[in-house]
Amino acid sequence: MLGPQSSLVMYDEEYQRILLLLERLLRESNSKVIFLVDKNGQLIAATGETANLDTTSLASLTAGNIAATGGLAKLIGEKEFSILFHEGEKDNIHISIIGGRVILVVIFDHRSSLGLVRLRVKKASNELAIVFEDLVNRTEQESISSSAPSPFAEITDDDIDNLFN
Amino acid sequence: MSFINYASREINCKIVYYGPGLCGKTTNLQFIYNKTAEESKGKMISLATETERTLFFDFLPLALGEIRGFKTRFHLYTVPGQVFYDASRKLILKGVDGVVFVADSQVERFDANIESLENLKDNLEEQGFDLEKIPFVIQYNKRDLPNVSSVEELSNLLNPRKVPELEGCATTGEGVFETLKSVAKLVLNDLKKGGT
Numbered sequence: 001m002l003g004p005q006s007s008l009v010m011y012d013e014e015y016q017r018i019l020l021l022l023e024r025l026l027r028e029s030n031s032k033v034i035f036l037v038d039k040n041g042q043l044i045a046a047t048g049e050t051a052n053l054d055t056t057s058l059a060s061l062t063a064g065n066i067a068a069t070g071g072l073a074k075l076i077g078e079k080e081f082s083i084l085f086h087e088g089e090k091d092n093i094h095i096s097i098i099g100g101r102v103i104l105v106v107i108f109d110h111r112s113s114l115g116l117v118r119l120r121v122k123k124a125s126n127e128l129a130i131v132f133e134d135l136v137n138r139t140e141q142e143s144i145s146s147s148a149p150s151p152f153a154e155i156t157d158d159d160i161d162n163l164f165n
Numbered sequence: 166m167s168f169i170n171y172a173s174r175e176i177n178c179k180i181v182y183y184g185p186g187l188c189g190k191t192t193n194l195q196f197i198y199n200k201t202a203e204e205s206k207g208k209m210i211s212l213a214t215e216t217e218r219t220l221f222f223d224f225l226p227l228a229l230g231e232i233r234g235f236k237t238r239f240h241l242y243t244v245p246g247q248v249f250y251d252a253s254r255k256l257i258l259k260g261v262d263g264v265v266f267v268a269d270s271q272v273e274r275f276d277a278n279i280e281s282l283e284n285l286k287d288n289l290e291e292q293g294f295d296l297e298k299i300p301f302v303i304q305y306n307k308r309d310l311p312n313v314s315s316v317e318e319l320s321n322l323l324n325p326r327k328v329p330e331l332e333g334c335a336t337t338g339e340g341v342f343e344t345l346k347s348v349a350k351l352v353l354n355d356l357k358k359g360g361t
Contacts, residue, residue: 007166015172040260041224041240042168042177056207060224060240064212067256068221151233152176155357157350163229163237164346 008038009139015045017131021124022047029120031108032091036128037062039101048107058105062095066103085114096121099129166260167356175236178352179260180345183285184267185277186218186246189306192335193267194225194241197345200338201227219245222257229349239349246281255288263300263352264289265344267335268323270305270313275322282323300351302329304344309334 022034026048035046035055041063046055065084073080084095094106094117104125106117168177182190191211198209207226214220223243228236244254258264266285268278286296305319316332324330329347333340 008168010168010170010172012172015170038168038260040166040168040179042179044168044170054208056226057210057224060226061210064221064224064256067259068253071252071256151235152353152356155232155353159232160350160353163232163349164342 008042008044009142010044010135011138014131014135014138018045018128019047021127021131025106025120025124029106029108029117030112031106031117033105033107035059035105036098037103037105039063039066039097039103044102062103062105066095066097083118094118094121096125098125099132102128102132104128167262167352169235173236174234175238176232176356177238177240178262178349178356179240179242180263180265180348180352181257181261182241182243182265182267183254183281184246184306185269185274185281186248188246188267188269188274188278188281189333189335190243190246190267191219191223193265193304193306193333193341193344194223194243196335196338196341197227197241198225200342205229218247219243220250221245221253232353237353239345239352241345248280251284251288254284255291258288258292258294261289261292261294261299262355263302263348264296265348266301266303266323267306267333268303268319270307270316270319271310272312272314275314278319278323297326300348300355301326302331302344302348302351304331304333304340306333306335306340308332308339309337 022045026034033048033050033053036044037059038044041060043055043059069081069084080097082097086093091107091109096104098104106121108117182193184190198206205228210224212221225241227239227241229239242257244257266282289296303324305316320330331340331344331347333344335341
């Protein structure tokens, strides 16, 4: 499992595996939008009708939401609340935690139901958890082997200055 | 902690603005938001009370450009400064890459600055961070007001480690971008060392 202090690294191969799983979940759960967010609020992947959605803000607020409910959980002696559900007039949001660090968000309307979403999310969560396990192992291996030096080792002060010009 | 995405070639970093109530954290973000080109910024979110005091956090996503083929994105957050929102402040420090401490230069806020800095140290420790090691800069804000402590006095008390310190006036924007640049530099240098 990813520790809270470890930096999250995403590689192409795992990203494609994640995207495939999310697309399948989108179809099987009849939902509108699905996205994955790191607990720190970084968007990892999104699929579905994302064109008119501010996914960056959604990611940050979802993480804030999970953090706040996590705080509430601790106050009453729970480890965390692993599922949150928000019901709206048209759209609903189902939020769940995968592998302790990643947040899965499913937005759906009347074409689906809470029961169906919960069922499909449960199955997809197990598969996504495996991908993230693999990702952690790969990150650890890559950091040990010096064959793939960090692309940031070469950053110069000029590079950084240029960002602000 | 930073999120490095090789698939989309992006680096995402999280910077938190900390400081006592009404010191100007939100004003810093608002100035950055107003002065940044449309294509480089996302929506600014403020979770505030009806009296415009920060309740949970402000959030501003910024895209700064590319470094070595990687798009660099900074997510700027503020914490609620009021003492009784401590539980929320702790949550926002999760996964932080760099901290800006906004000090209120007014003489009557001297103690509030010290209290807030101590609070920052404690809350960072709870999240497993060490203020001595994390990228950290201090902004002495409100330098335009008449009743301010001298920078030396503030520096001696708040900045024994002599991290980068800047004078600012967030309402006019003086020092705001310099502060952001200064902390961004430290964060990216940390990344370079593989420290995150």
